[in-house]
Amino acid sequence: MRIALDAMGTDRHPAVEVEGGVAALRELSDDFGIVFVGDAARIETHLARWPEAPRDRIEVVHAQDAILPGESAAAAVRRKPNSSIVVGLALHKERRVDAFISAGSTGAVMAASLFALRRLPGVDRPAIATILPTAAQPLLLIDAGANVDSKPAHLVQFARLGSIYVEDAWRRPNPRVGLLNIGEEPEKGDECTVEAHRLLRAATDLNFVGNIEGRDIIRGPCDVLVADGFVGNVLLKFYESVTAFFHGLVGEKLNGLVPQRVLDGVFDGFDYAEYGGAPLLGVNGITIICHGGSPPRAIRNAIRVARQAIETRMLGHIERVIGPAADTAAV
Amino acid sequence: MRIALDAMGTDRHPAVEVEGGVAALRELSDDFGIVFVGDAARIETHLARWPEAPRDRIEVVHAQDAILPGESAAAAVRRKPNSSIVVGLALHKERRVDAFISAGSTGAVMAASLFALRRLPGVDRPAIATILPTAAQPLLLIDAGANVDSKPAHLVQFARLGSIYVEDAWRRPNPRVGLLNIGEEPEKGDECTVEAHRLLRAATDLNFVGNIEGRDIIRGPCDVLVADGFVGNVLLKFYESVTAFFHGLVGEKLNGLVPQRVLDGVFDGFDYAEYGGAPLLGVNGITIICHGGSPPRAIRNAIRVARQAIETRMLGHIERVIGPAADTAAV
Numbered sequence: 001m002r003i004a005l006d007a008m009g010t011d012r013h014p015a016v017e018v019e020g021g022v023a024a025l026r027e028l029s030d031d032f033g034i035v036f037v038g039d040a041a042r043i044e045t046h047l048a049r050w051p052e053a054p055r056d057r058i059e060v061v062h063a064q065d066a067i068l069p070g071e072s073a074a075a076a077v078r079r080k081p082n083s084s085i086v087v088g089l090a091l092h093k094e095r096r097v098d099a100f101i102s103a104g105s106t107g108a109v110m111a112a113s114l115f116a117l118r119r120l121p122g123v124d125r126p127a128i129a130t131i132l133p134t135a136a137q138p139l140l141l142i143d144a145g146a147n148v149d150s151k152p153a154h155l156v157q158f159a160r161l162g163s164i165y166v167e168d169a170w171r172r173p174n175p176r177v178g179l180l181n182i183g184e185e186p187e188k189g190d191e192c193t194v195e196a197h198r199l200l201r202a203a204t205d206l207n208f209v210g211n212i213e214g215r216d217i218i219r220g221p222c223d224v225l226v227a228d229g230f231v232g233n234v235l236l237k238f239y240e241s242v243t244a245f246f247h248g249l250v251g252e253k254l255n256g257l258v259p260q261r262v263l264d265g266v267f268d269g270f271d272y273a274e275y276g277g278a279p280l281l282g283v284n285g286i287t288i289i290c291h292g293g294s295p296p297r298a299i300r301n302a303i304r305v306a307r308q309a310i311e312t313r314m315l316g317h318i319e320r321v322i323g324p325a326a327d328t329a330a331v
Numbered sequence: 332m333r334i335a336l337d338a339m340g341t342d343r344h345p346a347v348e349v350e351g352g353v354a355a356l357r358e359l360s361d362d363f364g365i366v367f368v369g370d371a372a373r374i375e376t377h378l379a380r381w382p383e384a385p386r387d388r389i390e391v392v393h394a395q396d397a398i399l400p401g402e403s404a405a406a407a408v409r410r411k412p413n414s415s416i417v418v419g420l421a422l423h424k425e426r427r428v429d430a431f432i433s434a435g436s437t438g439a440v441m442a443a444s445l446f447a448l449r450r451l452p453g454v455d456r457p458a459i460a461t462i463l464p465t466a467a468q469p470l471l472l473i474d475a476g477a478n479v480d481s482k483p484a485h486l487v488q489f490a491r492l493g494s495i496y497v498e499d500a501w502r503r504p505n506p507r508v509g510l511l512n513i514g515e516e517p518e519k520g521d522e523c524t525v526e527a528h529r530l531l532r533a534a535t536d537l538n539f540v541g542n543i544e545g546r547d548i549i550r551g552p553c554d555v556l557v558a559d560g561f562v563g564n565v566l567l568k569f570y571e572s573v574t575a576f577f578h579g580l581v582g583e584k585l586n587g588l589v590p591q592r593v594l595d596g597v598f599d600g601f602d603y604a605e606y607g608g609a610p611l612l613g614v615n616g617i618t619i620i621c622h623g624g625s626p627p628r629a630i631r632n633a634i635r636v637a638r639q640a641i642e643t644r645m646l647g648h649i650e651r652v653i654g655p656a657a658d659t660a661a662v
Binding site for chain 2: 135190216217230236237246265
């Protein structure tokens with residue numbers, strides 16, 4: 001099993017990628033390897049700082065370009081065939097690696113993944129699936145920002161993609177699917193969610209538990225929370241920032257009263273780095289998207305996420321459930 | 332100046348309404364009165380518990396019905412002409428009171444307000460304006476849930492309504508208007524926000540500062556945050572619940588280590604009860620909507636919000652800016 005890791009994506013590349021990758025290699029079995037993609041000289045310099053790195057399981061593939069945060073995603077992917085994102089995904093397309101991980105521009109990773117890997121049959125719109133920590137178990141939010149102006153049928157596909165992922169990767173059988181909405185009753189919502197509610201209720205293969213309001217999310221009332229990528233993205237980014245804000249506020253206001261270690265412990269389980277990356281579900285491959293601000297720990301955890309998707313044969317499962325053959329049976 | 336207060340709206344009605352109302356009467360001047368609307372006998376029982384209440388500034392208007400939380404809003408308003416919400420708004424329509432406050436069903440208060448008060452000229456869709464506390468000054472979120480499937484031109488109206496309110500009620504000149512979106516660049520977003528961005532940029536009467544991402548909100552980067560009511564409602568409800576959750580979590584995890592008073596102090600300024608009610612902007616009257624779970628303090632603060640809107644002659648200001656005569660000049 002081999003994973004391509006874009007070494008140029010984080011704010012502190014390639015140091016963070018190399019450190020996270022080496023940590024993953026040391027904890028994973030001998031048949032697991034990493035292909036670092038990016039500026040080979042810089043990657044080697046950083047690798048040299050980790051003498052304990054198992055070099056026989058490491059490959060470095062040079063990519064002379066990098067796509068920068070400000071660039072228009074689709075244009076950058078076309079214009080920069082030698083960027084680490086495009087080169088890494090080409091390796092995955094050719095199945096020389098089993099997954100691709102990047103903390104680079106989300107838009108560029110999505111665009112390049114769609115272009116290189118294509119969609120799985122039966123999937124209209126791949127979607128980003130992200131963990132949201134709750135007071136109970138974490139839930140999976142899908143879509144966290146890959147799509148806007150989704151149609152009701154797309155939300156149903158997100159529900160299926162999310163259910164498969166939660167079932168396989170998180171080993172939760174018969175996952176509860178909730179629809180993010182502004183009221184509990186079926187008739188509440190905008191045009192899209194009212195119709196999506198109807199379709200989800202009719203989908204006998206899904207364990208649909210109804211609408212979930214903003215105030216309910218933190219209780220963890222479902223395993224898969226379905227949303228259009230607009231509201232999903234606002235929610236995700238707000239949640240991350242407000243968690244960090246309250247963590248900082250508590251630290252500042254209680255400074256000196258409680259040891260920092262204890263204060264940090266309060267927010268255990270609410271740190272996004274703990275959960276690693278977010279899979280782009282619905283493409284014919286395994287793409288994991290990480291934060292630009294990821295620390296090495298998040299990269300290591302993203303590798304774990306990728307490994308799980310490979311080992312549980314996620315792509316085959318999605319094809320069986322969503323592919324054209326399944327379509328008539330399922331709806 | 333007199334305000335009608337729906338006495339049947341909170342989860343602990345009419346105790347909460349009576350306590351909050353009496354508190355407001357005691358701190359406001361002698362020319363200020365409250366009309367409690369609801370079950371007169373129960374209101375009187377609760378008033379009797381406050382011997383210090385200035386009875387000459389209190390009126391009780393009986394309304395034998397109440398609209399219940401589960402009821403379909405529009406139907407309930409039609410079916411229950413003797414409900415506290417409909418009776419209270421009739422008083423305001425006849426200008427026997429200067430404002431109406433309710434912690435009852437938001438949908439019913441909106442529907443009844445539209446029906447009784449009508450929209451101001453030039454306003455297509457009234458919107459709910461709510462305070463969001465931030466690390467800096469609080470900002471005004473509009474729309475927090477009155478409308479779904481808003482058109483770009485509606486978002487521009489929300490921007491104007493919110494700007495007027497922040498200028499007058501919060502005394503912030505030239506308020507900065509942000510558009511809730513999923514990226515900073517003008518071309519980011521869904522169909523509606525891309526076009527709304529263009530319109531807001533072209534509106535020379537507004538101080539438009541651009542798109543605001545979910546992660547930026549907590550910094551307080553604008554005074555007025557414009558959004559469709561779907562995402563606005565999800566955001567507001569999530570924010571309220573996550574604040575309460577972290578407050579509880581900190582209390583639980585640091586129990587015994589820090590006095591509760593100090594822990595509570597960390598979340599000072601993030602308690603919604605501090606801010607009272609949310610005005611429904613754009614109707615020809617002053618309707619303030621409160622949480623069902625409001626404590627007396629929130630009711631007292633909602634009365635303060637109503638009083639401010641009356642004293643600053645908000646309705647006249649909105650008419651001057653948004654009315655048909657203004658329309659050609661402003662756009």
